[in-house]
Amino acid sequence: MTVMTVLKHKPDALRGLFGEYAGEIRRNALPLHNGDIAVEELAASVDPRLLRAGFPPEFNDDPMTVNGKPVHMRSFAEFVVAQEELAWADAGFLLSLPWSSMSTYLIEVLFDPQERDEFYATVAHKPRWVFFAVTEPAHGSDPLGMETTLSADGDSFRLNGTKRYIGNGARGFVGFVFCRRAGATGPLGIEAVRVRAGADGFDAEQLHTIGLRGAGLSELRFDNVKVTEDDIIGRRHSSVRRGFHGAVTTFDLFRPGVGAMALGIARAAYDYVRGERRNPGPVDAATLESLNDRIHSVRALIHGAARSIDAGKGNGSLSSAAKVAAVRLAEDSTRTLLRMLGPTARFDHPLMDKFDRDARGFEFMEGMSDIQRQRIAQGFLSRRFWPSEEPAP
Structure with missing residues (x-):
């Protein structure tokens, strides 16, 4: 059972919506990284509608809109688009936002209705972590x-x-x-x-x-x-459904989001270097083209995993594959692109240095790659890797 619904808006429209926040977020990326601005100060300056993204409609009476239609972010397919765009601006900022999307499964599925409503009412109108x-x-x-x-x-x-x-x-x-x-x-x-x-x-x-x-x-x-x-969360449910099940299910559900954040960093590094190296030589041009191809293929994998979850077909294997591919891409791209900028790139391009530092963190989120490869192998061996009803992206 998932806690979200079907995709309500086209990905490109959502990409444009969250891209509108990117400029301001990027301007604060290095100050936040260097400790020159406090997270609490930054959160207080953010559009409250962004902080409430993902809340149930009854607790979000002023949501973001696309083409005049509300954006409530109640599907994983929407969620991964937002994660990629905000991580492109600054993954550190994204992870610093009040509220915790990973808690959604516990709140939506294991809380009693009264507890659920009381919780959302508490966090809906004031930044709380x-x-x-x-x-x-x-x-x-x-x-x-x-x-x-x-x-x-x-x-x-x-x-x-x-x-x-x-x-x-x-x-x-x-x-x-x-x-x-x-x-x-x-x-x-x-x-x-x-x-x-x-x-x-x-x-x-x-x-x-x-x-x-x-x-x-x-x-x-x-x-x-x-x-x-x-x-005790879910105390009225059986022990089979709460506790261990809650942790594993949460990781499976939100693993494509981790992949989307890693993808956002890879894309940010790629765009940065393309801006700095407008006329690359043949070797660098080929490298950039290869990285661009990988960005598009990894995005397709992430979106396929998200759609499978929304359709109730997610089994964890596809989510694991999306996360492994995105983490490898983020690490490879930031390392390669730093070298392309020269031996003093970390000093001359502090934002690229930050991208590279940030990219290393996603390996450790929601299970490391060796664990994910086991999940992938299990999916292939049991013929459950790709749901038959879900077309490959």
């Missing part, structure tokens, strides 16, 4: 290796453990933390719990990173943090 905490220092985002534990304590529970590389973790007013019930083994022992900033025993520290600095990657530490029964 929400974190989604799975990754741990020793086991990455592998839910089965999770060491953060939830232990019974009378009529409540206690949360203990550490999460690392959590986007907006130190900014979040609330977050969803994945953990294992004490003594439980296997996937059915995984739970997702709600933790609020300022809770006793909860400490968050922003980490220094070489790229994607706007994302505010953080380390979160939980020392006997109290969790009530009401804070």
